[in-house]
Amino acid sequence: MTMMKIKRSLQTVATVALAGLALACPSSDEAKKIGVVLPLSGEDVTYGESIREGLELGLDEVNARSEVPVQFTIDVQDSKSSPEGAAEAYRVAASEAIAVIGGATSPEALALAPLADSDQKVLLSPTASSPELSRVSQWFYRIFPSSEAEAVAMSRFLNDKTWLQPEVAVALIADEPYGRGAADSLGEVLDGGFDAEVTFPAGTADLTAQIDEVLAAFPQRDDPEKARVVFVAARGGDLFRAISGLRTAGFNANHHWVFATSALASPFVMSNLGVDANRVFFAQGAFDVESEEEPMKSFVAAYELRYGRKPDLYAAHGYDAIHVLGQASIEAPNVQFPSDILTGMRSISNYQGATGNIQFRESGDVQKFARMFYVDDGEIVDYQEWEEERQKERADRMRELQRRQEELNRRLNAVEN
Incomplete structure (x- = not known):
């Protein structure tokens, strides 16, 4: 083989090798x-x-x-x-x-x-x-x-609000990773943990027996001065059926509080629950449209x-x-x-x-970090923002009362003089 032929053969091999390399390493320009x-x-x-x-x-x-x-x-x-x-x-x-x-x-x-x-x-x-x-x-x-971040927010909320500190706290748990994880996370950080836990297979259509078990965990005498809390650790249809079942069973008095996972914010759950979603608390990341x-x-x-x-x-x-x-x-x-x-x-x-x-x-x-939300008249409300607005309104009213009192005192002083 002549030197010219050898050179051309080497060039051909190099070209094929480079082509193969190009196929093996996709171009950064392609989608x-x-x-x-x-x-x-x-x-x-x-x-x-x-x-x-x-x-x-x-x-x-x-x-x-x-x-x-x-x-x-x-x-x-x-x-x-x-x-x-x-x-x-x-x-x-x-x-x-x-x-x-x-x-x-x-x-x-x-x-x-x-x-x-x-x-x-x-x-x-x-x-x-x-x-x-x-x-x-x-x-x-x-x-x-x-779920651990949501649990921390809920436990602090329950522990900080004297009107919410529960006489008894019960968890109603869908037996699947999401439900178990949410319940375990809150149970670990909640003062005293849960007094009772009731589980049900995910997808259970009729939760009557489980809800009866939840209600049986509370003292027979219902003291309106003491909060009763149920945490529903579920999502989707399980969450909807559990909260709806609690409301149907009469768990809706002023001192009866339902806490839920952030899955409550799903349009599916909210639309199916309707008025039953009112006064339900949950924690989730900040979100304000x-x-x-x-x-x-x-x-x-x-x-x-x-x-x-x-x-x-x-x-x-x-x-x-x-x-x-x-x-x-x-x-x-x-x-x-x-x-x-x-x-x-x-x-x-x-x-x-x-x-x-x-x-x-x-x-x-x-x-x-998660924040606390609740449902009021079918709308999801950021509780921290709501509380800050109420505090501002109270402060504004106090300033207005003080201004009126000062004006009244000024007029009285003017009459006396």
Whole structure:
């Protein structure tokens, strides 16, 4: 073989090798797929639909940001509101994806976390809150506060309000990861814990027997000077049926208080409960669609323009989820492989989302604090804001009374002189 032929052969080999390398290493210019697994049918469909709307709105904004180094596409698959369905949907959504958004509920997130860990892909849950998810995998993150944060807010509230300090506190618990996690978290920090715990299988249609057991845990003599508290640790239909059953059984006197998980804020639960939701307390991360602060103000305006109504808490978390992955792509030195997204997630610090400041602990949990809310005349009210407004009104009245008294004294002095 002549030197010229050898040179040409080497050039051909080099060209083929480089072509193969280009196929093995995707270009940073090509769009990156994000798999999405949400409950778009079944009992949890309202969560999934809201999250999807927020996510799709956020996707357009992320792709429009000049500092985001790549374009993203999403592949949305239906979990059918079950852990088994979520696992099946994940296999399709995660294929060739650089990251996955999924695990809208705690049972689904617990089913998906081992799969993402095996695939070594970031799994970002928008709304799962079970304490079991903390440190479940280095690849798992969530932007919804853990049930432990909600429990701390509720225990402080119960302990600080003398009119709420319970004579007896009972937990009514759906026997699934979300319900057990919420009840365990509150029981650990509540002074004295629960006096009784009543569990029921998730999906139980008739809770009459369990509610009778709850009411039997209270003293026979109902003292109106002493608070009676029931904490319903459930979500979706279980939460609706439990609270509705308590109201039907007569647990609605002025000193009868129902506390619930943040799942109460779901449009499905609120619309089904109707007036039975009134005077129910719950804790969740700060969320105010009337806020004038950014980026919440812009998010609400864009959501209303696109969908013709105000967003709920779950839409806001879907919106933030895709924005967080966009921010991770900015923080990462490259966006070629799933491991690059992990590097970017670990670098996120004080990112301001619609749901508040977002920063992650080593456990994958978001660093957020919960606030107390309650339902009044069918509307969810931030209790802290309501209390501050009442205090301001009382202070204003006192100042007005003082002003009138001073004016009266001035006139009396003028008459005497």
